Amino acid sequence: MNKNRIRTAIVGAGYIADWHADAIKATRGVDLVAVCDRSAAAATAMAEARGVQAFTDLQDMLEAGVCDAVHILTPPDSHKPLAKQCLAAGLHCLVEKPVALSADDARDMAATAAEHGKLLGFGHNFLGIPAYERLNKTISEGKLGRIANAEINWHFPLGPLRSGPFGLWLLRETRNLLLELGPHLFAFAVDLFGPLEIISVNSGKVIQLPAGESRPQSWRILARAGDVDVTLNLSLVETYDDRSVIVRGSSGMARLDFANDVLNCAYDNTTDIVINPLMKQLARAGSNVAAGVSNFGKQLVSLNRKSPYALSFQGTLKAFYSAIRNDAPLDARFAPVSGVNVMQAIDDCLALLPEEPLLVRPSGTPSPDVLVIGGTGFIGRALTRRIVASGRDVRVLSRGNGGPFDDISDHVELFSASLSSAEALDRAMEGIKTVYHLGKSLDATWEAALKNDVGTTVTIAEAALRAGVHRFIYTGTIASYDMSDPENVITEATPLDQDMTDRNLYARSKAECEARLLKLHKERDLPLVIARPGIVVGPGGPLQHWGIGRWHGAGAVRIWGRGHHNLPFVLNDDVADALILMAENEAAIGDSFNLIGEPMFTARGYFDAIHEALNARIKVVPGNLTLFYLTDGVKFFLKKYVLRRYGISRPSLADWKSRAHYAQFDNSHPKEVLGWRPEMDRTKFVEQAIKQANLFGF
Numbered sequence: 001m002n003k004n005r006i007r008t009a010i011v012g013a014g015y016i017a018d019w020h021a022d023a024i025k026a027t028r029g030v031d032l033v034a035v036c037d038r039s040a041a042a043a044t045a046m047a048e049a050r051g052v053q054a055f056t057d058l059q060d061m062l063e064a065g066v067c068d069a070v071h072i073l074t075p076p077d078s079h080k081p082l083a084k085q086c087l088a089a090g091l092h093c094l095v096e097k098p099v100a101l102s103a104d105d106a107r108d109m110a111a112t113a114a115e116h117g118k119l120l121g122f123g124h125n126f127l128g129i130p131a132y133e134r135l136n137k138t139i140s141e142g143k144l145g146r147i148a149n150a151e152i153n154w155h156f157p158l159g160p161l162r163s164g165p166f167g168l169w170l171l172r173e174t175r176n177l178l179l180e181l182g183p184h185l186f187a188f189a190v191d192l193f194g195p196l197e198i199i200s201v202n203s204g205k206v207i208q209l210p211a212g213e214s215r216p217q218s219w220r221i222l223a224r225a226g227d228v229d230v231t232l233n234l235s236l237v238e239t240y241d242d243r244s245v246i247v248r249g250s251s252g253m254a255r256l257d258f259a260n261d262v263l264n265c266a267y268d269n270t271t272d273i274v275i276n277p278l279m280k281q282l283a284r285a286g287s288n289v290a291a292g293v294s295n296f297g298k299q300l301v302s303l304n305r306k307s308p309y310a311l312s313f314q315g316t317l318k319a320f321y322s323a324i325r326n327d328a329p330l331d332a333r334f335a336p337v338s339g340v341n342v343m344q345a346i347d348d349c350l351a352l353l354p355e356e357p358l359l360v361r362p363s364g365t366p367s368p369d370v371l372v373i374g375g376t377g378f379i380g381r382a383l384t385r386r387i388v389a390s391g392r393d394v395r396v397l398s399r400g401n402g403g404p405f406d407d408i409s410d411h412v413e414l415f416s417a418s419l420s421s422a423e424a425l426d427r428a429m430e431g432i433k434t435v436y437h438l439g440k441s442l443d444a445t446w447e448a449a450l451k452n453d454v455g456t457t458v459t460i461a462e463a464a465l466r467a468g469v470h471r472f473i474y475t476g477t478i479a480s481y482d483m484s485d486p487e488n489v490i491t492e493a494t495p496l497d498q499d500m501t502d503r504n505l506y507a508r509s510k511a512e513c514e515a516r517l518l519k520l521h522k523e524r525d526l527p528l529v530i531a532r533p534g535i536v537v538g539p540g541g542p543l544q545h546w547g548i549g550r551w552h553g554a555g556a557v558r559i560w561g562r563g564h565h566n567l568p569f570v571l572n573d574d575v576a577d578a579l580i581l582m583a584e585n586e587a588a589i590g591d592s593f594n595l596i597g598e599p600m601f602t603a604r605g606y607f608d609a610i611h612e613a614l615n616a617r618i619k620v621v622p623g624n625l626t627l628f629y630l631t632d633g634v635k636f637f638l639k640k641y642v643l644r645r646y647g648i649s650r651p652s653l654a655d656w657k658s659r660a661h662y663a664q665f666d667n668s669h670p671k672e673v674l675g676w677r678p679e680m681d682r683t684k685f686v687e688q689a690i691k692q693a694n695l696f697g698f
Contacts, residue, residue, distance in 0.1 A: 001068045003325045009034035009066065011058060011082060012073035013042040016096060020071050021050055023313035030321050036061045041420060045448060058082065062089040069324065071123075072096060075169045076179060080105045084112045087120065094121040094320050094334075097183040103343040110336035119330055121320040122339030124187035128315025129308055131263040131291075132188075135245065135256045138265060139192060145251030149229040150193065152185045153244045156259075157554055158236035161207055161217060162697050163542045165376050167403035174215055175350050177236075182349070185232045186342045188245050188258075191333050193225035195341045198348040205237055205698045210381060210540070211406035213359050217697055221349055237697035238543050238554035261308035262291040364410030368395035369431055370583075373419070373460065374438030376403055378540055379475070379533065382576040383436065384412060390580065397428060397439075419456045422463060429467035434583045435460070437474045440510070445647030449509040457513045461520050461528075469527065471583045472517075476532045478568060478594060478665070479504070480511040484657035486565060491666045492592050502652035514592075521590055529582045530592035533575050534568030534665070538688050541572060543695040547661075548603055549623060554696070556619040561660035563603035563622060568665050570597035571688050574678040581674040588674060596665040597678040600685050613690045629656045 001007075006029060010017050013035050024032045036055040037043035047054035055061040062085070069092040072082050076098045083093045093113070099122045100106045106122075113120035126132065138144060158181075160168055170180040189196055203216035219234040243259040252267035264287045271279045295308070306314075319331035332338055370387055374380045375396030381404050384394050388411045396405065398414040405412040417424035419439070429435070437460055441452035457474070464472045480496050480503075488494075500508040520526040535547040544551040548567065549559035578595050582588045601609060604620060611617045629652075636650040670676040679685045 004029055006030045006069060006321055006324060007033045007067045008069040008071065009036060009061060010046075010071050010073060011036045011061075011086075012075075012096075013037035013039070013046040014073060016073050017046060017071075019310065019313050020073060020317075021046070022310060023317045024071075026310075026314050027317045027321055029325065030317070034061055034064075034066050039418075041418075041452060045452070049444070058085065062086065062091070067091065069094070069321075076176075077101060077169065080109055083109050083120065087112045087116050087118050090116065090118065092119040092121075092320075092324055094123055094317070096123045097125075097187075098179045098343070098346070099123070099183075099339050100343060101179065103340055103347050106336065106340045106343045110340065113336065119320070119324055120336050121316075121323075121330055121334045122336065122342075123316060124183055124191075124334060124339070124342070125312040125316045126184055126258045127187055127191055127312075127333040128317075128319065129258060129261045129312045130315070131256055131261045131308075132245075132258060133315070134263050135247070135254055136192065138254060138263075139247060139249075143252060143265070143267075144247060144249030144254055147193070147228050147247060147249045149231070149248050150189065151231045151233070151244075151246040152188050153233045153242050153246070154181060154185055155233065155235040155239050155242040157238045157544075157697070158217070159542055159544070161209075161215060161236055162694055163378060163540050164210075164381065164404065166209055166211070167376055167398060171209065171215065171403075174353065174356055177215065178219065178234075178346055178349060181234060181236075182232075182346045183342055184243075185234065186345045187333075187338070189223065189225060189230050189232065190338055190341045190345065192245075192247070193228045193230065196223040196225050196230065196345040196348075198223050198345060198352065201349045201352040203353070205235075207694070207697060210385075210404035211359065211408075213406070223345070238695065240555060241553055258312075259308060260291075261295060261311060262288070264288060264291070359406055361406055362408065362410040366393040366395070366409075366411050366413040367431070368393040368413050369433045370394045370436070371397070371428060371432045371434070372436045372438065373397045374436075374440070374475075377438060379536060379572060379575055379579075380436075380438045381405075381540060382538070382572045383438070383579050386573070386576045386580060388412065395428065395432065420459060422459060425460060425463035426466060429463050429469065432464075432467060433470045435464050435469050435472045436579060437461075437472070440506070443505060443509070446505060446508070446649060447647055449505050450512070453509045454512050454516060458516050458520070461517055461526055465520070465524055465526055471527050471529060471589070473529045473531060473579060473582050474513065474517055475579075476510045476514050476530050476592075477507065478532045478534050478596070478661075479507040479658065480514070480532070481663070482654055482658055483661050483663040484654040486662040486664075488663040489666055490594065490663050492594055492669045501649070503655045504651045505649065507655070507658075527589050529588045529590075531575075531579060531582065532592065532594045534570045534594070534596040535661070536570055536572050536575055537690075537693065538572035539692050539694065541689075541693055541695075547659075548606065549620075554618075556621070557607070558621045558623040559603040559660075560623050561603075561625060561657075561662065563620065565602055565660075565662060566599040566664060567601060567603055567606070567661050568596040569600050569606070569685075569689070570595055571679050571685065573688065574676075578670055578674060578676045578678075581670075581676055585674055591673065593670040593674065593676075594665055594667065595670060595676075595678075596667040597685070598667070598680050599664075600682060609686055610690055610695065613686055614696065616696060625656045625660060626653065629653045632656070 034053040035047045043054040072095045170176045199222040202220045205217040217236040221232040223230040245256040254265045323330040395413045417428045443449040521528040549557040639645045
């Protein structure tokens with residue numbers, strides 16, 4: 001191994017992989033050379049974006065000898081076997097948290113690393129931010145005096161608990177929530193004060209998942225480390241973001257806001273008793289201003305590549321690769337001993353939890369004649385349950401084998417298939433009469449969208465043609481319309497723009513999917529129906545809906561425009577009803593339907609209704625769309641010409657104005673053709689869209 005240039009690979013191309021890749025790029029003497037993921041599409045997409053090799057089999061990558069180290073970023077239940085495989089192959093390993101499923105697993109991994117003489121790093125990344133390093137130094141130098149107690153907080157919304165996807169690993173069992181999020185808190189406590197003795201564990205704010213299981217959304221853990229009393233608080237509802245470490249000593253108190261890389265220290269002073277309160281607050285204010293200016297400067301000169309979260313990964317990687325380069329022991333923050341202590345504390349907490357009742361899955365084998373692609377999403381869940389309620393069985397394409405339909409598993413078959421594989425899709429279409437395609441890929445470039453969204457949609461449609469299905473229902477979006485002119489009234493006869501190159505990728509990609517499907521309808525008789533839902537709300541929907549505005553936490557939103565015009569809201573259940581009607585009505589074939597409910601709210605009216613119904617006032621600020629457009633232009637220039645990111649596009653001013661949904665909609669067409677009847681009563685709409693939607697999680 002050339003220690004001046006360490007070659008590294010990423011195993012697992014999910015969300016967190018981009019953060020690791022950016023941190024690798026910022027780490028001196030380290031080169032990302034490969035990406036490995038079982039999903040060929042995920043591995044290839046990331047590899048092409050980073051200019052590295054793609055692998056779909058870990059053993060193939062190991063045998064190719066392309067790297068000296070790996071970052072293991074896969075689901076936690078795979079960490080131990082993958083790490084041991086890589087360590088045995090002679091690679092250094094950095095493993096994302098949670099490093100394993102138990103302390104014993106972590107010890108086993110550490111023993112394997114020692115046996116093969118390789119470094120094993122545990123990715124407790126928030127220990128890598130600069131402000132935490134200053135806190136640690138402040139405590140070790142005795143500036144806070146004798147430490148009496150500490151409070152470690154993670155008050156941050158976990159959206160999947162309320163709106164899915166419910167097949168995620170962290171939602172499969174209650175214990176997974178603590179395994180996934182607990183390491184952030186316990187890593188601070190262990191590194192600052194040593195191994196923890198767990199005194200008690202209390203959980204609350206229980207939420208019901210769609211299949212009937214329940215999960216707590218708040219935890220309060222009392223612990224002790226030597227003479228230090230430690231309280232760990234975890235809250236996952238829609239709450240003000242407070243991710244902090246508070247340490248109280250005999251000489252002072254420190255508060256680390258680790259989400260924003262800010263450290264504030266307060267000390268007693270010797271000023272006159274009259275001036276003392278003023279001096280205390282001035283000191284705190286000065287500390288906040290200094291931290292704010294410093295962080296603003298870092299992000300400005302780095303083009304946001306030095307956000308606190310980015311810095312946390314960079315600090316972790318700097319410690320890991322410095323140890324490799326210098327043949328030195330790994331920094332204690334990320335070393336196996338610390339990681340084992342963190343996992344032991346979590347084990348001890350889990351041992352105090354009451355045993356969960358097992359969900360009894362119904363017996364019986366489904367005989368589906370309906371296929372729902374995207375069935376575990378917001379609209380898909382409501383649609384699937386409504387179809388089952390009508391007496392039909394459903395096949396849902398899903399990556400997992402559990403989730404939102406465990407309680408009706410005798411009527412819902414979960415089927416795993418690659419959407420890019422014609423052979424797999426042919427199997428998925430067996431016995432199917434009706435296909436609903438609700439899926440959408442998330443892409444950063446038009447080339448990627450053409451491949452992952454448009455290309456996949458065509459592949460699905462061709463499989464449906466081979467299977468001879470009776471109906472193929474595709475969900476587009478009203479975002480594909482030009483909604484920038486408040487004088488326009490949009491109907492299904494309103495054409496989409498011929499040139500969509502200046503539209504956002506989501507709107508453009510959906511429009512292109514529609515065009516390709518319509519061509520298949522005209523040339524090959526694809527029994528196509530197109531649905532374009534509006535702003536969908538209801539049970540299972542998110543509070544922070546980006547169709548309404550740009551959110552800045554659960555308590556503040558900058559709406560698109562001034563918010564005085566009606567928005568195209570529609571209830572999720574009403575959308576599901578319309579989709580079912582499309583499958584039952586022969587006149588729907590070859591047609592499209594804009595699924596917009598009756599006029600109910602402006603943006604401001606919607607938030608006023610939330611305040612009235614739930615006594616929760618959200619700060620609403622108007623958004624100047626011209627300013628958004630100009631700011632986006634500056635970002636586009638910097639990304640393209642400074643960061644050298646290719647394939648990105650810039651939406652037009654009309655596209656930005658379309659986000660405000662200025663144009664109004666006429667929803668008479670689905671009423672006349674399908675007999676659709678969306679909710680007309682305002683009180684009932686509020687009941688479903690707000691009160692029953694569990695927007696805040698409790």
